[in-house]
Amino acid sequence: MSGIYIHIPFCKTRCSYCDFYSEVAPTLIPDVINAMVGEIFIRKDYLLDKHIDTIYFGGGTPSVLKPDDFEIIFKAIYSTFHVDSNAEITFEANPDDLTEFFFSDISHLPFNRISIGIQSFVDEQLVQINRRHTALQAIQAIKNAHNAGFKNISIDLIFGLPNQTLKDWEQELIKAFSLGIQHISAYGLTFEKGTAIWKQREIGKIKQVDEEIMNQMYFKLLDLTALHHFVAYEISNFAIDGFRSRHNSAYWKQISYIGIGPSAHSFDVQSRQWNVASIREYTQHIATGSGFYEREILTNNEKFNDFVLVALRTSEGVNLTELNLTVGDELTSHFIKNIKPFIKSGKVEIKDGMFCLTRDGILISNQILTELMKV
Secondary structure (H helix, E strand, C coil): EEEEEEEEEECCCCCCCCCCCEEHHHHHHHHHHHHHHHHHHHHCCCCCCCEEEEEEECCCCCCCHHHHHHHHHHHHHHHHHHEEEEEEEEEEEEEHHHEEEEHHHCCCCCEEEEEEECCCCCCHHHHHHHHCCCHHHHHHHHHHHHHHHCCCCEEEEECCCCCCCCCHHHHHHHHHHHCCCCEEEEECCCCCCHHHHHHHHHCCCCCCCCCCHHHHHHHHHHHHHHCCEEEEEEEEECCCCCCCCCHHHHHHHHCCEECCCCCCCCECCEEEEECCCHHHHHHHHHHCCCCCEEECCHHHHHHHHHHHHCCCCCCCCCEEHHHHHHHHHHHHHHHHHHHHHHHHHCEEECCEEEEEEEEHHHHHHHHHHHHCHHH
C-alpha cells in the first residue's frame, strides 16, 4: 500500500508562526488544480505499488477549495490509482470554513477524516498568532463535523504561546477532551526564522515561554491525554484506540508516498523528491511535463538517519532487525554504540527489543537524535 499527499498552497490569511509554503492568491486556484491533475497523470508510474491506502489534503488550507475542485482531483486520483475501499481520506481545515453549508456541499465526497487547525480556544491568543477564527467558531466547527457524520476528528493545538501559563494550557486540553474528538496533534510553539512571530520576538514585542514551563506543559499533555485514554503514539500525536493517523504513520514507517502540488515531497524508499515551492513555476513546468521537481538518491547514511529520526519519535521505537535490514551491520552497530549512554542515563529504554525514548528522553530528543546521526 502507498499514500498520496495533496498540497493545497492557499490560505485566506497568513498565520504568524507558519513557515509552510502557501500564498494568499485565490484567483490562482483553478490553474493549480489543473496543474495537479496534470502532475497526477505525469507521475502515474512513480509508485511501484499503485494500491492507495491513504489520501491526505494538507496545506495551506484545503478547506478554501470548492467541492468542484475536490471532485476534479479525486477523479484524477481514482482514474490513475487503485484506491482501497477502506482508505483513510483526510482533509485539513480552518474552523471558520466548517459551516453546516460547507459540510452539506462536500457530503458526496469520499472524506472520512478531518483535521481541524484549532491551535487555541482563547480568542486573545488566536488574534496574537493571526488566526482568522474565534474560539466559538472552533467549538462550533467540531460540532458541525460531528453532525455531518465524521467519526474521525483530529484537532491541532499549540502550547507555549506568548503569555500562556501552565494553567491556561491545562484548560485548553480540558476543553478539547470535552468535544468528543478522537485525535490530537499538539506542538510546542517554534520561532522559525523569518516568520512574523519570530520578528516580534526579535524586537521584544513578545516573549518566548520559558523552557522549563514548556517542559511542564508537555508533561501535562502526556498526563491528561493518558487520563482520557489517548495513546501517545508519536511525540506530538495522540489518539484513542483505532484512530491513529494511518497516513502519518506510513511516513514514520518509511512507506512510499507521492506528493502532488507546489512544494510537495515524495518518497519511493530509494529517493526523495520535492516540487518547486512556487505556484507560478509549478504550473509553468507542469505544462511542459518537466522541471517541476528536484530529486535526491539516498545514501545508506541518509537512509539510516531517516529511519532513526522518525522511528525514535514513535512509541514503538527503533527495531534493530528492521534497521539492520535497511542499512546493514555497520550502521546498526553505530546505532547501538551511540545509544548506550542514553540508556545508561535513563533517557532511552528497551521494551520488547525496541529502543524507545523515556518520558525524560522526549525532552532532549533533538540532542539524542543529533548524537545518533551519521554524517
